[in-house]
Amino acid sequence: MISDLLSATVIIGIISSGIRLATPYLFASIGEMFGQRSGVLNLGVEGQMLLGSFVAFYVTLNTKNLWLGVLAAMAVGALMGLAMAFVTVNLHATQGISGIGFYLFGMGMSNLLFQKLVGTVEGVKGFQKISIPLLGEIPVIGDIFFNQNALVYLAFLLVPVAWFVLNKTTLGLKIRAVGENPEAADSLGVSVARIRYLTVIMGGVFSGIAGASLSIALLNVFQQNMTAGQGFIAVALVYFGGWKPFGILGGALLFSLVNALQLWIQVLGIPIPAELAVMMPYILTILVLTLSVSKSRGPSALTKVFEREG
């Protein structure tokens, strides 16, 4: 039975499932990473994803324009990020509890809007698969990696771009400085507030796209509470990835691949109880997290309020 897992169909199935499942995590985690690198922990990712996912669905349903849907999700995410930044940066509210508040807001609001504006579960024509010329024709590999929808490509492109911005640009330097030592950054003329606003809004934008990737690219439907905790997994993946884009990529892929693997284990009837199988990705994530976290250290100013002296 175990040897069934080694067939080509299964391996291709696991990898392509893993890539699809990883897509929303990548958007949300990379966005969250920027916020955390500047010192703001946003636990409201789940709420931003839910609202983004609804808005993208609703706009697409009515305009039939997918990119407009993505744009709307980005705008809603940005607004929620703006509110989060205002509450934590200006009002100095505790980051953890504010994030939970925004999560609840996003969830309640997406349910309310769904009921008032749509009313019943229905489908929408989402992003179609795009085969990349030449690369998409390579057997096996082409099918797995180069026959996906536009948002999947974007999610994976985001990783090197985020790495570049964070490590090779002045903006990235400022973000890291604000997250490590806001007092020093401030004394050098970097506006801590402005950087944190920027990163938290950016985080909201990416969480919005993460939501859109579910409702108009991967699933093409909106159902209440459909993110089912993915926003919180995304926050955990930032820790898992050691606050680094490629670490996050590794974490998101590991979690998603194991999730895909456990589905195959169940489908092939390998005698492992379903309860145990669905726990696998979580257990593995916790294991790797406990083993690896000692090596990486989070931003020093994470969750700390910055108040200018004098």
Place this chain on the structure above:
Amino acid sequence: MKKVITLVSVLLVLAMFLGACAQTPATEPPAAATEPLRVAVVSPSSINDLAFTQSISDALLVLKAEMGEGLEYAFTENMFVVDDAAAAIRDYATKGYDIVIAHGSQYGSSLQEIAPDFPETVFAWGTTVDTFGMPNVHAYEAASDQGGYVNGVMAGMLTKSKIIGVVGPIETGDAKLYVDGFVAGAKSVDPSIDVRVTYIGSFSDVALAAEAATTHIAAGADILTGSAQMVVGAIGKAEEAGLYWFGTQSNQNAFATKTVVASQVYHWEGILREIIALRAAGTMGGKTFSASLQNGGQVITLNPEVELSDEIKAKVEEVIAGINGGSIVPLP
């Protein structure tokens, strides 16, 4: 101090929003001279989830149409947090609602605490068979193995690859009954049919349900089914692949018109009518109800958009008659 005030005000605003989201009073109190019957429902997901919550909401709509001014009902949905649900249940009882329906098997322990404090209120709890021996608690369940069996028979007759995929939520309650009944039904057609069951460990993870469906399809399944509100993702994948789907809980036929062959639809209104009649006669609780094919508590609704052979249609009639007559027992 400033911080505290800010935080509290933020939380209050949020609480107001959420309160507004959660409460959906379906009808205004009528100004009728006679006192209307007041019924309240607390439910875990939303009234348009195309599944569990929608089934009870639809039942109340039927009763409302029948009773008009004689019925006033309120609905609190999305109470997947049990503590919130408990607060809502107590709230309705305090406000003097005559019948309070706790529509979620996870609400049991809350009800056990609340019900004794309101002996004048009728509580109904589902889906379960346990009334805790309390005089004012009714229990209701769906014999979803029956509809599952009928769906399974149809699936067994339609499959060409002899592989059928099932996308289940958590192995419990009416979802487990449905799945077990479905497997038995398919196997009754041909024991060699491979019915592969996956439980994804969630009632709401649409993405994982979709991925489970994709996995079944990649592994050779040509017919899919599943239970609970997260299956909308899976139905979409069946539709994309041009395969058949069998629905349960609520009527999913219109969601994917060429894909959903039939839905097992719950009709709770019969049970609710009985509970109302019992209350009028002075019985406040203690009964266990089961929505079955026989009592009309569940109905197999074929999708007219999907063409079925006369052979299959006749078989469906035969199996339903067999279950009603007792010659077929889905889960012996």
